[in-house]
Amino acid sequence: MAEIPSTIPLEKIPQHVAIIMDGNGRWAIQRGFPRLAGHKAGTENLRRTIRSTVEFGVKYLTIYAFSTENWGRPPEEVQGLMFILQDVIDRELNELHKEGVQLRHIGRLEKLDPKIQKKVLKAIELTKNNDRLILNVAFNYSGRDEIVCAIQKMIKDGIAAEDVTDEMVNKYLFTAGTPDPDLIIRTSGELRLSNFLIWQAAYSEWFITPKFWPDFDKEEYRRALETYAQRDRRYGKVSSAELQESNA
Secondary structure: OOOOOOOOOHHHOOOEEEEEOOOHHHHHHHOOOOHHHHHHHHHHHHHHHHHHHHHHOOOEEEEEEEEHHHHHOOHHHHHHHHHHHHHHHHHHHHHHHHOOEEEEEEOOHHHOOHHHHHHHHHHHHHHOOOOOEEEEEEEEEOHHHHHHHHHHHHHHOOOOHHHOOHHHHHHHOOOOOOOOOOEEEEOOOOOOOOOOOOOOOOOOEEEEOOOOHHHOOHHHHHHHHHHHHOOOOOOOOOOHHHHHHHHO
């Protein structure tokens, strides 16, 4: 049975958590290491976070691993990140499959190296029937690009303007079939969306932690979930308390 913190009611556990894993480079620089060492440490932390996600009873986890803007980083860092992705797939795939994790990719897979594409597609195929945790890996992803891609596909499919609805757009996004994130966590203390899940995050709750991603541990994750459980999600409407007062 999932390990649910006693301070969080079961019905208050978010169905979908998304994480902007920020601060790897700064974590490394503070310790006198090259930036790539921070990305490796962040990868190690991802394994722990996935395990915690399952224990907390969260069904969907989306991680922001590599944005389309990240191509502008130093070539050696980009090459290192590509190597880390392949290494993670090689080392972790069987264990993730064994643990019942279903891997999905969101982003422009076709723009990655064919060798990486092949490994990602293999991981997706191997784990497609798993349902303990759905893990969306946003790699070569940006929110604006996702919307542009959706528009292009709708035009190509001949969708009439009057038939374009919220539901229709959702079907054309990379995240089709995945519920919108209930909670978005950003590490490193930065206060921006960074082109992540722009459409899907319309009514997501946010938790900002000053911890760099490699230091984001289970207790901080628990604190994020506890904070979320205390929120009154209004979706643009009045709060339940305000509604009760107005009807009194």
